Amino acid sequence: MSEEIKTMKVTIDNITIDVAPGTTILQAARQIGGDVTPPAMCYYSKLEGSGGKCRTCLVEVAAGSTADPRPMPKLVASCRTGVMDGMIVKNMTSEKVPEARAGVVEFLLLNHPLDCPICDQAGECHLQDLGYDHGKEGTRYQFARRTFKKEDIGPFIQLHMTRCILCYRCTYVANQLTDNRVHGVVDRGDHAAISTYISKAIDNEFSGNMIDVCPVGALTDKTFRFKNRVWFTKPVDAHRNCKTPGCCGKTTLWMRGSEVFRVTARKDTWGEVQSFDGKPGWICNTCRFETKNAESWTIEGLTTISRHSVIGVNKYKTLDMPKETTKAVMNGVEPKLLMDIHNISEVNKPGVHLSDIKGPAHSTNFKKQ
Amino acid sequence: MGRKLLLDKINVEGIRHYDVYRKEGGYRSVEKALKMQPNDIVEEVKKSGLRGRGGAGFPTGMKWSFLAKPDGVPRYLVCNADESEPGTFKDRFLMEFIPHILIEGMIVASFALGSNTSYIYIRGEYDWITDILEQAIKEANDNGWLGKNIQGSGFDCQMYVQRGAGAYICGEETALIESLEGKRGNPRIKPPFPAIKGLWDCPTVVNNVETLAAVVPILNEGGDAYAKIGVGRSTGTKLISACGNINKPGIYEIDMTISVEEFIYSDEYCGGIPNGKKLKACIPGGSSVPILPANLLLTTAKGEKRLMNYESLSDGGFATGSMMGSGGFIVLDEDQCIVKHTYTLARFYRHESCGQCSPCREGTGWMEKILLAIESGKGKMSDIDLLWDIQRKIEGNTICPLGDAAAWPVAAAIRHFRDEFEWHVNNPEKCLTENFGLRHYADPVYVAES
Amino acid sequence: MIQFNETTILKVNEIIARYPEGKQKSALLPVLHLAQVEFGGWLAVPVMDYVAQLLQIEPIEVYEVASFYSMYNLKPVGKYVFEVCQTGPCMLNGSDNIIDYIKSTLNINVGETTTDGMFTLKTVECLGACGYAPMMQLGKTYREHLTKEKVDSIIETCRSKAN
Numbered sequence: 001m002s003e004e005i006k007t008m009k010v011t012i013d014n015i016t017i018d019v020a021p022g023t024t025i026l027q028a029a030r031q032i033g034g035d036v037t038p039p040a041m042c043y044y045s046k047l048e049g050s051g052g053k054c055r056t057c058l059v060e061v062a063a064g065s066t067a068d069p070r071p072m073p074k075l076v077a078s079c080r081t082g083v084m085d086g087m088i089v090k091n092m093t094s095e096k097v098p099e100a101r102a103g104v105v106e107f108l109l110l111n112h113p114l115d116c117p118i119c120d121q122a123g124e125c126h127l128q129d130l131g132y133d134h135g136k137e138g139t140r141y142q143f144a145r146r147t148f149k150k151e152d153i154g155p156f157i158q159l160h161m162t163r164c165i166l167c168y169r170c171t172y173v174a175n176q177l178t179d180n181r182v183h184g185v186v187d188r189g190d191h192a193a194i195s196t197y198i199s200k201a202i203d204n205e206f207s208g209n210m211i212d213v214c215p216v217g218a219l220t221d222k223t224f225r226f227k228n229r230v231w232f233t234k235p236v237d238a239h240r241n242c243k244t245p246g247c248c249g250k251t252t253l254w255m256r257g258s259e260v261f262r263v264t265a266r267k268d269t270w271g272e273v274q275s276f277d278g279k280p281g282w283i284c285n286t287c288r289f290e291t292k293n294a295e296s297w298t299i300e301g302l303t304t305i306s307r308h309s310v311i312g313v314n315k316y317k318t319l320d321m322p323k324e325t326t327k328a329v330m331n332g333v334e335p336k337l338l339m340d341i342h343n344i345s346e347v348n349k350p351g352v353h354l355s356d357i358k359g360p361a362h363s364t365n366f367k368k369q
Numbered sequence: 370m371g372r373k374l375l376l377d378k379i380n381v382e383g384i385r386h387y388d389v390y391r392k393e394g395g396y397r398s399v400e401k402a403l404k405m406q407p408n409d410i411v412e413e414v415k416k417s418g419l420r421g422r423g424g425a426g427f428p429t430g431m432k433w434s435f436l437a438k439p440d441g442v443p444r445y446l447v448c449n450a451d452e453s454e455p456g457t458f459k460d461r462f463l464m465e466f467i468p469h470i471l472i473e474g475m476i477v478a479s480f481a482l483g484s485n486t487s488y489i490y491i492r493g494e495y496d497w498i499t500d501i502l503e504q505a506i507k508e509a510n511d512n513g514w515l516g517k518n519i520q521g522s523g524f525d526c527q528m529y530v531q532r533g534a535g536a537y538i539c540g541e542e543t544a545l546i547e548s549l550e551g552k553r554g555n556p557r558i559k560p561p562f563p564a565i566k567g568l569w570d571c572p573t574v575v576n577n578v579e580t581l582a583a584v585v586p587i588l589n590e591g592g593d594a595y596a597k598i599g600v601g602r603s604t605g606t607k608l609i610s611a612c613g614n615i616n617k618p619g620i621y622e623i624d625m626t627i628s629v630e631e632f633i634y635s636d637e638y639c640g641g642i643p644n645g646k647k648l649k650a651c652i653p654g655g656s657s658v659p660i661l662p663a664n665l666l667l668t669t670a671k672g673e674k675r676l677m678n679y680e681s682l683s684d685g686g687f688a689t690g691s692m693m694g695s696g697g698f699i700v701l702d703e704d705q706c707i708v709k710h711t712y713t714l715a716r717f718y719r720h721e722s723c724g725q726c727s728p729c730r731e732g733t734g735w736m737e738k739i740l741l742a743i744e745s746g747k748g749k750m751s752d753i754d755l756l757w758d759i760q761r762k763i764e765g766n767t768i769c770p771l772g773d774a775a776a777w778p779v780a781a782a783i784r785h786f787r788d789e790f791e792w793h794v795n796n797p798e799k800c801l802t803e804n805f806g807l808r809h810y811a812d813p814v815y816v817a818e819s
Numbered sequence: 820m821i822q823f824n825e826t827t828i829l830k831v832n833e834i835i836a837r838y839p840e841g842k843q844k845s846a847l848l849p850v851l852h853l854a855q856v857e858f859g860g861w862l863a864v865p866v867m868d869y870v871a872q873l874l875q876i877e878p879i880e881v882y883e884v885a886s887f888y889s890m891y892n893l894k895p896v897g898k899y900v901f902e903v904c905q906t907g908p909c910m911l912n913g914s915d916n917i918i919d920y921i922k923s924t925l926n927i928n929v930g931e932t933t934t935d936g937m938f939t940l941k942t943v944e945c946l947g948a949c950g951y952a953p954m955m956q957l958g959k960t961y962r963e964h965l966t967k968e969k970v971d972s973i974i975e976t977c978r979s980k981a982n
Contacts, residue, residue: 443839452947453945453947454945455906455907455908455944455945455949456907456908456945456949457947457949458947458948458949458950458951461947461948486837486839488837492947493848493852493888493890494890494946494947494956494961495947496959496960497959497960527837529837531837531845531848531849532848532849532852533848533888534848534851534852534888534889534890534891535888535889535890535891535943536887536888536889537944537945548848549845550842550844550845551844551845551846551847551848551874551876551880551884552844552847552880552883552884553883553884553887554887554888569839569842610949610950611950612908612911612949612950612952613908613911613912613949614911614912618949618950618951618952619950620950652907656906656907656945697949699907699908699911699949701911705911709910710907710910710911713905713906713907713910714906714907716906716944717906717907717944717945720889720944721944723887
């Protein structure tokens with residue numbers, strides 16, 4: 001029995017595309033690609049039930065469908081709204097969307113700390129990208145930012161609740177990828193927080209994937225913490241014969257020289273974990289945290305970063321050595337390409353929390369090494 | 370004197386109990402309904418023009434007709450008794466004093482919708498009312514109105530009361546369903562709507578207490594007769610819970626033809642304002658709807674008398690009108706400070722935001738902080754415009770209507786009482802001890818300071 | 820060891836039976852209410868863990884819910900908890916004065932418990948008694964139309980009941 005597969009025509013920012021029924025506006029826009037695609041901070045196509053929360057992907061529906069061409073009264077979350085045949089969507093061409101989106105960016109940044117200079121996520125942070133692309137300069141918020149008590153959630157993952165934008169992605173990972181869930185959202189409203197509540201360590205083999213899905217620096221890799229800036233490391237695709245059931249073994253190694261600084265899952269254009277054979281390429285904690293020697297991996301080649309981001313301009317394909325002029329600018333000092341920042345100053349030592357220091361960190365209180 | 374359909378027997382001694390309620394004609398509508406086809410009941414409710422009494426005012430019959438009926442999948446009726454809108458306490462009154470009318474309405478609705486298990490989700494604080502309802506359900510069970518094979522009709526229906534635990538957001542129907550499933554009260558992203566995928570992913574109808582109670586007179590008198598009461602699309606009677614600065618706060622059943630002025634000043638209803646004070650403003654439909662200054666409350670912008678019904682209260686849109694909402698009628702006299710009152714509402718919404726989506730989570734707290742600053746004499750003139758801009762960026766951009774509910778009161782307060790906000794900014798010390806009183810009336814009549 | 824008494828266990832089973840099979844998580848809110856009453860007016864972590872085990876769900880699912888709803892106390896409270904409403908309609912009728920009066924009478928701030936462990940003062944948002952303002956919740960019921968004299972007599976009654 002052959003069933004005719006019907007497609008639906010949807011027009012987004014004047015570009016028309018045929019998509020399968022059940023496709024959301026955001027998925028359709030991703031098929032078109034480019035500026036037509038609304039940004040998404042909470043939606044994650046590989047996590048069932050995600051999306052709808054951050055409101056950055058709001059779009060205007062100028063016509064609901066051919067059958068009912070009325071416009072929708074409110075902006076809709078494109079990640080959770082299915083397309084209808086003949087639907088007309090305005091994203092960048094809408095008069096309302098850019099302002100509403102700028103509003104959402106402002107709300108997301110309202111209580112977000114300006115600690116990018118010490119945040120490991122900087123350079124590959126979706127909130128940074130969102131701020132650059134859709135935000136406005138300056139803040140109108142004149143009150144103290146919200147802070148949370150520090151919580152230790154185990155040996156591998158660092159939780160910075162102040163940076164969290166409550167996208168809930170990590171809780172979906174906890175629900176869908178790991179058995180024995182110990183991680184969730186507690187409290188409500190502007191006090192809501194990602195937590196294990198009584199600080200139970202997350203010792204599940206796939207818990208590390210929470211780091212990969214986190215759009216900001218709320219969940220970072222403790223084994224990489226403060227070791228390097230992401231833009232100084234060079235990503236290469238690699239794989240190993242991983243025995244953990246459910247682990248795809250295909251990763252990106254973030255290297256300097258022959259040293260592996262960090263292991264992550266492979267990401268696609270949208271910053272999501274890549275799929276292999278139709279399955280999301282989640283990786284296990286052994287691959288991520290405990291296989292940091294290059295010999296354990298088969299290196300396939302340089303990673304193509306196609307994501308639009310600070311790190312996304314494909315500069316990793318070739319490594320540009322600093323030009324001769326650099327030496328001149330630096331008063332004849334050779335630029336140090338490989339340096340462990342822990343060795344530069346006491347302030348870079350693990351265990352020093354900049355937020356605990358009263359006033360600026362100065363060379364008077366932290367000796368240069 | 371208007372007709373009463375829900376509270377006509379409220380003064381009968383012992384009406385809370387089954388025997389008296391039955392003697393006074395209770396459960397007649399169930400007898401009638403069980404002899405009808407379920408779809409005919411839905412048609413009757415459609416004919417009545419009954420609109421949801423929880424706040425949104427959506428036609429009940431239409432909502433019922435949207436319910437999906439796939440084979441082999443149970444359907445559920447859930448009564449929304451999570452009454453939490455500031456200014457609203459009418460459902461509590463019904464359930465506390467005449468609980469059987471709700472149960473009777475729910476049995477009819479359950480039969481019409483094919484729900485064999487129906488739940489009443491009541492706000493957790495109404496602890497003693499839970500006991501009253503459970504007692505009433507037990508009485509109904511004992512007398513064959515609930516349980517297996519009701520009155521020999523072959524229809525089974527179980528009814529249970531579920532207590533919430535303190536969350537305004539659970540009055541939103543999908544948050545209520547989540548809560549009933551034992552989860553956090555986070556509203557779901559729609560579609561799918563509960564009529565397709567509700568409680569435990571089964572088709573579900575969620576109706577307010579008063580709505581379900583109104584099904585009883587509709588069945589007894591017929592949809593057409595019910596539709597004749599009231600005016601226009603505001604059919605039947607509506608319970609109004611009146612509070613604030615009035616002589617006789619309480620629950621009033623009105624037939625939606627009386628004027629707002631009569632409602633406030635006549636002795637039959639609110640009985641005027643205490644101590645000879647003047648009316649300053651009023652929120653006519655629960656804290657979420659726009660506040661109106663006295664002049665726009667009593668007459669519309671067109672100069673017509675404003676009536677207590679859906680159409681008249683919303684006449685003029687949000688520019689010069691308000692909404693019927695849940696019927697929580699809050700009156701403010703001349704001694705009340707609009708900024709302070711708006712602040713308490715902003716604090717309420719910040720406290721009740723579930724925190725799921727960013728505009729509401731961050732925006733409600735921001736508005737609260739700015740309002741507190743203005744109220745305590747620490748505000749800047751630019752804060753007023755900032756407030757306006759924040760509410761505009763919340764409204765319409767959130768998952769559920771709580772964002773709108775938080776934005777509207779702030780918007781309306783600035784729209785109609787901007788001068789009072791400015792006075793706070795210009796008089797940072799005076800505003801701590803003095804009151805702006807009635808000096809405003811910026812639009813359309815300015816009353817100069819005497 | 821934390822365990823409900825026999826009557827409560829029966830009640831819990833009766834509640835679970837209200838839902839379809841496998842949906843026993845729905846009983847979480849009512850069971851937490853029972854737990855709070857039975858185990859000293861608040862939900863300690865072991866109590867929540869016990870409830871999780873009883874309903875066959877993960878402890879975090881209980882923590883998520885218990886911390887969401889304002890009626891569950893996650894810290895110990897006094898024998899009597901005064902929950903005074905402070906939202907719009909109550910404010911219009913002088914709830915601020917009532918709160919101040921309770922503060923000075925009991926010599927505690929909002930959120931605190933008296934040193935004898937007798938009273939806790941909490942401010943809450945709208946409890947649905949706007950027509951009978953100012954008001955507070957005390958245990959199972961509401962105390963409405965509050966005045967200073969009424970507050971005095973409530974405190975008095977509580978004290979004498981405790982002795």
